[in-house]
Amino acid sequence: MPISGSYQHHSIQNIKNDIVIFFGGKECSISTVNGYLHSLFGLGYYYTKFEIQSQNYITDHRELTGLILSDFVYDHLATSDSVAFQDDAEVIFTDLVVKVPLNLSHKSDTKKTFIKGTLMRNLFIPYKDIFLEMMNYIKKSDSYQIKNDGVMVLNADWNIFNKILISKRMQDSKKNKFINPTAGITQIEVGVDRYLQNIFSPSEIIEIEEKVKKLKEIFTSIELDPTYLFSLIENTSKHLPTPPINSEEYQKSSPYKKSILISAGSRLNEYKAWPLKLEADIEKDYTSKVKVEYENKNKFNVQIEEDSLKNNNMESFSTPKEGDFILRSMRPNIVKEKKLPEPSINTIDDILDYLIKVINEDYDMPTLGRAFEIAHQKLLKIVLYVDYMWEMSKLANIYKKKNPNLGLSEKEKENLLRKIYDWKTKTKNGQLKVGQKLKEER
Template structure:
């Protein structure tokens, strides 16, 4: 890199921008580059790979290979996946930085809107969500609309990921940037789909491979030194430490996760800057949103995805995995049956260390609770209600009852729905289960997938689902 370019990009300003920044599926954004490995085993299916950032500092830097867009703050990679052996795993990594090459940034910034189409600084698309932490400059009606959309489309379906992140933030030894250095999830051309960590970190566990990520390597300190001056790196670390103090100190309601934003906004105010889309551009450029304030000068340009990083579909990636025949037989015969009917769960009450992942196939004891009132007038609300019941950890007979009532209410709204028979089958299955037992993690993942497919089916059949 030439000295003039080094000097130029080291002068790129850091911008304070407190935001919630979420990529619901990392692998989908990158075109499913890898399934990854875990504990020396092949991964066969990725169920969740969400990136959540409570961002505080951003910067866009011109490099020899293109523009690199950087976001620093408290980040979290949360993934749920299935091993080739059939076991289900939950894994996570703390993050402190997100490095987006210009073509990845533009792919996110041009993704299709789901809602909030007329709001330039609150963005909700198929690939990314960006919301200012402080919404006090919005009208009350706009705040109510944003709150409802985020609760239904983000906080409820990804409730477990947000709660796990908040629990991690509140631990004393996490996000200790001063001692452990930074953890950077990167799509930089030389470090594509890798996490860069510092040699200062006690990285024995962190560096283990996980789903969707090509590699986890040492090199964060050297890379940041090449991008920023010493004073800027110190400022970035100070901001991350401040965010750790703020987010670890707030209280929030796990049943109402929007309270994270509400309670944090008392300490992290908005910059007040709103980016307006310029008029008179081509239709393609009109689709681009400005995710970062520092990227405003790139609003009129779009970098196409390079052939060097070939994109695949999820089916193409997963088709490369050969599943064990024994697992295939189990899945075919027990697609919607409790894992308790497949495995002798009682035999694993005191598992050996190597069997710890079987916890994902066990039910836990939960108190029986009355179901909340189920909606009756909207297909949208009924399906979202079912999703919330699954996420709220009701026992299996209650889930069966919720499915049964939902099916009856749906019949009053539509003469025929493709998933009605499937819903009946699941209702009958779970109503027969013993009370006070929750879904296992595996069952929960699969049932949520079915509900998401019903919502997608409703879209496909032109049933209008407003946010």
Template structure:
């Protein structure tokens, strides 16, 4: 790792940035793994980022671009079994090496060519969170463009992101430190986390599209930033968490996330980009303010990070059944056949994740004014293997009935989370074994903590 670093200033710049396909940006480096199984196909790999602080750092290897705030890496992918799975990772930072940044910055802007601070391209959506400096005509055009091309196609992802941000347990930077998606030369296509996240095993599990999720975020941040800068970065993440946890938004008009977010963010006055002449040979969009000094330079994509098409990557997938075991030369000693046992373990793990087909059954009547009976009925619906959409509807009704009697923020938030996810599931599909066990444990916990209030309801 390079040790010669030119320190750069942090710049406050509140921006909304979306990379529609992380794999497409990087040239599809890997399909990745999930639950000890190879991923066979990736259908969505979206990166959403609400950025508040940025910085460009020059090193011997080149320039690194940092963006800090609240982010979300969302995935929908397929395993060999044909089962689609969704997964996500919270992010507090993004590191782009210069060749990745320049690839982004030279993507053709599909619309809005005259708006230097707004980008709508194949690889990137970017705009300032505060649009108060725009005319009403321009704002209307930007709103319409983002709604058609981003918020409507990815509505469920944005709703999930906002639910995550508003969860009190999310983005706990004081406790869990940073979670940074990076294309740093030494940590290419990885998420770096701290030792404080080691116990959060769900986050550490491998997922689609990434080379790995690794420890080491503290080392890399301490190398590039001093203690005062690290405090400012931490303050940015906490401020964004507070702001976007507090805002209201219209689920049918998700651009309201940007509009209402601007009202809560401090230092939201946009910094105008300088009107500099850009080389006709390598025209670069102005993504980050800190990149302005490098607007005339261009870093080619290095050969050691080979690019390929999505089709080439998916064709490289080899199903386990077609992988032939090549024995070594025979010897008089025979090793224990532990591989077969491991495969059986993995097959069992995958089976417990699969959602079975179930028929539709009418829901029972959900009690109205008794907290304990509401939760008991909910548990019965889960135990009797109703379809996921019906379970989601039951959770919604139960939550609304409980709201009339008691206000328990974390309790109700968890019910809303499950309800929203399950009601968007496929029809006539039941919970997997693992999902059912996890949900029953949650409901048992809700019943336990509500029993002391039972006499009131």
């Protein structure tokens, strides 16, 4: 898989770091025809450390004043695995994102000490040089001059993915250097003015620019102890007017999803999967988050890209040939053949639980096909029909024809589990069309 970006006409061999530090001032979530866009504006800093030749590391950075994330990117971050603060809705620390509010005054002394120690050990000490570099950059007179240079947005929109959009207002002396390719970013191009005008009103764009200008003034004046970077939070909180904590907002939580942005609170119980068309271009580590007990899952509204659930993906799948490129999350697992467990099935819920158990225990595809066949036969004894009966039979036929010892890929396993959880939810909520047998039993 090629690594995004280039540097001075050289291909990037390896990226060691590519992180974004962002001091947010204004956030907004916007509903569009494609889904939600989640935006954050303020002072940002994209930092990357990479090599173009073996053992020859180079660092580069780009100034940012905005982040725009499509719903599937936001949800990928919001459902990443917690590293610390699992029970704290305000302070978030996962393997992909860290969020720390500036106002910690309402926390107990014990809690504040714990937060301080954890952030020092796991954030400020490991990334000390990057934080200091950013703070020194903010103090430069020509940085974050939004009135002259316009907004600079790192964009993860559906159609403008992994690009930095800049303004036509940017001074040529700055633009000529800024648009040079860098590691981890697909492209840097002019176009943010029209993009923002399609999303925000003129008054909202002015408000964004005023907020960035104010943050530039505040952070330029902040004194920072380079040996104690938690002073960044302590000193900033003295300068920024912090709105009162809305306890109702912060009490909104889910065991599956963090509330990174307050404006995204309405989507706390939704999940938008990563589109397969982007997975073809982006290799990312994937961990299934569906392997949970149904009783803890029934209030979690999972949204899947329609293409990811189409059976033709399963039908067209075959054993990869030597030299074929397949993402790790889409590569089938090699598993041993083993005997199916004896089903104890009396209800539709029992049938679906049986399928979930078999999928989670990693049987090969022909055995999985037999499990779907058993489930279909048992279903026929309980009910004349349900909406997914034909689909269950089709899946049985598809998987029975697959090669022995070939298990589901992580991606296919996730999609299949979500499909069955969706069947369970519809059954539980009475949303399915059912035949006479089930009605008589009721």
